[in-house]
Amino acid sequence: MTITTAPTAQTGFFEARLPRPRGPLSALVVRALEEPPGSFPSGRAQGLSGADPFGEDLQLALYVCYELHYRGFAGVDPTWEWDPGLLRLRRDMEEVFLAALRAGVPGGDDVHAALEGLLVEDLDAPGVSHHLKDRGEWWQLREYLVHRSIYHLKEADPHAWVIPRLQGQAKASLVAVEFDEFGGGRADRMHSRLFAGLMEEAGLDPSYLYYLEIAPAVALAPVNMMSMFGLHRALRGALVGHFAAAEITTAPSARRMAQALERFGAGRYATVFFTEHIEADAVHEQVLRRDVVGDMLDREPGLAPDVVFGVQATELLEERLGDRLLGSWRAGHGSLLAGLPRR
Secondary structure, eight states: OOBOSOOOOOOSOOOBOOOOOOSHHHHHHHHHHTSOTTOOOOSOOTTOTTOOTTSHHHHHHHHHHHHTTTTOBTTOOGGGGGOHHHHHHHHHHHHHHHHHHHHTSOOOSOHHHHHHHTTOOOTTSOOHHHHHHHTOOHHHHHHHHHHHHHHHTTTTHHHHTTGGGOOHHHHHHHHHHHHHHTGGGOGGGOHHHHHHHHHHHTTOOOSTTTTGGGOOHHHHHHHHHHHHHHHOGGGHHHHHHHHHHHHHHHHHHHHHHHHHHHHTTBOHHHHHHHHHHHHHHHHHHHIIIIIIIHHHHHHOGGGHHHHHHHHHHHHHHHHHHHHHHHHHHHTTSOSSSSOOOOO
């Protein structure tokens, strides 16, 4: 397979459709959003008690709630964003999700050790980018792009919420990193646009949230975590920890993904999303460690456990996603909820 043409990703405004529910919680949310605001049922939602915090139903319900703070959905009144009844349900689901994240990580307050640990790769258990670089198949790489589209088509948006919650050098440096993520002032260089171009080169639909319907909970959970951290000032340290973890680990995996695309005969237009991250995130890593995390903790040393939590929660959810992809592929079947639709 050879990819040589320049990307022509869609640039017009696109509104995603509400997804089909995956259980009682997501059904409650989706059906409510089909009605006028103010009609959300009172009382504790059925299905919340005993709900799997990482399961399809709760994660989709959370994702739909959070999406109201981004671009929303076609036909959904935008004033649903601040509907008190819907916010109460979101809060209850967040408590379940947050408790599971905290229970799933060791915790601690040694930020240096948490960040340094990200630089150590387990060569006995290579990850998704290793697999795709060395032996992955083209259909597997396309599936990977679909999973990642749930975040990368809104890349850096969740992190923008933490800007007004920081001070001094931490704020200035995080804004500098975000400026790069948003293309340095050039719309065609925004990372979300570069990813859309990559998807189109791979024969996938680059429309925003086009694949939400078939993206499993393990792909939704990392984005839900970012949104939750970003929307809560109390979790600002966790969002900074997550952002630092993402930037530290991206450059090596981006290099392998670029090599994977080259192995499939991809041209430079297809690899630009990943090659951009090789350089940018190597710089961002140092800025986040020294100027964002360092300055924030100089001002608010009590946030150290939250930073560690953000790092560890990111690792936890990325490992879950990697296990889903590699486990499915080794078993000889796809990792999405349904096969990729033909365009």
